Amino acid sequence: MKLKFVFFVFFLTFGFQQAQGQVYKFLTTGFSVMEKNAKGSWGNWSELQKASIIISLDTDKNRIVVYSQEVQVYDIVDYQEKEENDQTLIYGFDCKDQDGEPFTISIITRKNQNNRKQLYINQKDVIVVYNIVNHFEKNQR
Numbered sequence: 001m002k003l004k005f006v007f008f009v010f011f012l013t014f015g016f017q018q019a020q021g022q023v024y025k026f027l028t029t030g031f032s033v034m035e036k037n038a039k040g041s042w043g044n045w046s047e048l049q050k051a052s053i054i055i056s057l058d059t060d061k062n063r064i065v066v067y068s069q070e071v072q073v074y075d076i077v078d079y080q081e082k083e084e085n086d087q088t089l090i091y092g093f094d095c096k097d098q099d100g101e102p103f104t105i106s107i108i109t110r111k112n113q114n115n116r117k118q119l120y121i122n123q124k125d126v127i128v129v130y131n132i133v134n135h136f137e138k139n140q141r
Helices: 002-014 135-140
Strands: 023-035 054-058 063-066 072-079 088-096 102-110 116-122 126-134
Touching: 023 116, 023 135
Parallel strands: none
Antiparallel strands: 023 054, 023 126, 054 063, 063 072, 072 088, 088 102, 102 116, 116 126
16 A cells, blocks of 8 residues: 555656556545636635545546546546646646536645645536545545
């Protein structure tokens, strides 16, 4: 298990493009939702709800799957350049849903928050954020 953790850290450090052909699994610990109102303005984030959902990033099949009550499958169209500063590390994905609608998914590591990881699904009228941990990290606890 330690080898998997070392590889995952390497993967996050050096980029998704260098690790093609891998499947990475995350476990959510909570989620929140923000929606646009009738006037097109963003509302407030909902209260954080506890959730234990598996999310898989499959770089071989170029897809992200959220195994919630209704399974969500998102095709990765393009891998964005890694963005990094003193506070965050962001890996972005240009995606499309089953209806072909384009949107972005981002995995963000909050360096100033003990490397807390979040996955954002940014669609046209709704944004969902999941707090995530590496799946094998959760199993070691």
